[in-house]
Amino acid sequence: MKYKPENFDLNSNKIIPVDEFIEKILYHREFGYYTKKNPFGKKGDFITAPTISNLFSEIITIWIISCWEKFGKPESFNFVELGPGDGSFTKVLINTIKNFPELNESINIFLYEKSDFLKKTQISKIRNSKVKWISNFKLIKKGPVIFFGNEFFDAVPIKQFTFFKKDLFEKYYIINNKTRLYETYRRASIKDSTEIKSFKTLKNLKFIEYPKKGFYELDKIIEKISKLNGGIMLIDYGYLDIINKSTLQAVMKNKKINIKKLHKNLGKTDITYLINFNLLKEYFLKKKLKVKKIVSQKFFLEKMGIIQRAKILEKNMTQKQKDYMFLTLMRLLHRDLMGSLFKVIFAFKSKKNNFLGFE
Numbered sequence: 393m394k395y396k397p398e399n400f401d402l403n404s405n406k407i408i409p410v411d412e413f414i415e416k417i418l419y420h421r422e423f424g425y426y427t428k429k430n431p432f433g434k435k436g437d438f439i440t441a442p443t444i445s446n447l448f449s450e451i452i453t454i455w456i457i458s459c460w461e462k463f464g465k466p467e468s469f470n471f472v473e474l475g476p477g478d479g480s481f482t483k484v485l486i487n488t489i490k491n492f493p494e495l496n497e498s499i500n501i502f503l504y505e506k507s508d509f510l511k512k513t514q515i516s517k518i519r520n521s522k523v524k525w526i527s528n529f530k531l532i533k534k535g536p537v538i539f540f541g542n543e544f545f546d547a548v549p550i551k552q553f554t555f556f557k558k559d560l561f562e563k564y565y566i567i568n569n570k571t572r573l574y575e576t577y578r579r580a581s582i583k584d585s586t587e588i589k590s591f592k593t594l595k596n597l598k599f600i601e602y603p604k605k606g607f608y609e610l611d612k613i614i615e616k617i618s619k620l621n622g623g624i625m626l627i628d629y630g631y632l633d634i635i636n637k638s639t640l641q642a643v644m645k646n647k648k649i650n651i652k653k654l655h656k657n658l659g660k661t662d663i664t665y666l667i668n669f670n671l672l673k674e675y676f677l678k679k680k681l682k683v684k685k686i687v688s689q690k691f692f693l694e695k696m697g698i699i700q701r702a703k704i705l706e707k708n709m710t711q712k713q714k715d716y717m718f719l720t721l722m723r724l725l726h727r728d729l730m731g732s733l734f735k736v737i738f739a740f741k742s743k744k745n746n747f748l749g750f751e
């Protein structure tokens with residue numbers, strides 16, 4: 393009953409742009425995918441790096457500590473996790489920085505989460521007075537500020553467009569008589585069309601994915617960074633070469649399902665897309681941030697010393713624990729698994745340029 397199109401306000405023959413369609417399925421107040429259950433982990437629908445291995449979160453924390461040092465160990469230092477999921481990363485962050493008393497004193501930790509259900513999951517996992525949940529960034533007044541999002545950007549719905557001759561058309565979905573999901577196109581608004589045509593990265597593409605909502609989120613973040621100094625690091629499944637077709641994918645119980653059957657699984661599947669990292673870079677540069685070289689997850693984690701850390705930890709482990717740790721490490725680093733598919737981008741405002749992990 394819960395998964396009927398009408399529960400998502402997707403009644404028969406309603407025509408809806410791709411991003412609004414995804415928004416309803418993922419974040420509908422009552423029935424949305426992210427608003428009613430915890431999708432993470434082996435028993436959930438997908439596994440993310442912080443839910444695979446604490447080593448990932450430890451290494452990112454070490455990187456955050458290195459940023460604090462680069463900014464001259466300021467008395468007030470802010471960290472914001474974007475889309476903290478089940479809270480796995482923050483839990484490790486808090487435990488790790490306890491070993492750095494000076495930073496522990498100066499850091500303010502903020503969690504930016506849209507789903508009330510996940511917020512409750514995070515609160516019960518974290519329970520720490522240092523951590524504040526925020527829905528905007530007004531509380532962050534004195535900088536610098538580092539934003540971090542693992543698989544955050546791909547959870548913010550995108551728009552899709554295509555050119556018919558020289559004119560840009562936007563893709564819409566329509567659920568026809570509750571039985572089939574159709575695509576249809578309408579002429580793009582002049583505003584969207586002008587914006588899209590202003591990006592070099594999108595020139596000469598026939599099919600365009602445009603993260604309008606994602607850029608709206610970034611604008612609020614960039615405004616803070618520009619005022620207070622700091623940066624934003626995003627890790628996500630994405631690409632650097634041209635793809636020129638839809639990258640939308642629906643995932644249920646760790647398996648991809650056919651997008652055309654989506655209407656049969658409304659609210660039961662996650663929907664993501666691949667991040668166009670060159671477009672992200674162009675956006676940050678347009679907004680006057682500096683951007684480090686985009687690197688793979690493997691490159692970043694290895695540069696930050698993940699293998700050396702694992703070798704230290706294994707000394708106090710049983711064989712079974714060692715085997716498990718190296719298996720999870722392989723998932724994070726192997727080229728055919730997350731190692732190359734996931735990329736890392738860091739955009740920042742600072743006089744310094746020598747942030748670790750990218751060269």
Ligand SMILES: C[S@@+](CC[C@H](N)C(=O)[O-])C[C@H]1O[C@@H](n2cnc3c(N)ncnc32)[C@H](O)[C@@H]1O
Nearest residue numbers: 426440475476477504505506507542543544547
């Ligand atoms: C794919 S999950 C990743 C979770 C976690 N970072 C991890 O790696 O396990 C995406 C997260 O971003 C949150 N999210 C998506 N859009 C958001 C928005 N506009 N504002 C705040 N949180 C958002 C989701 O609710 C969820 O917690």
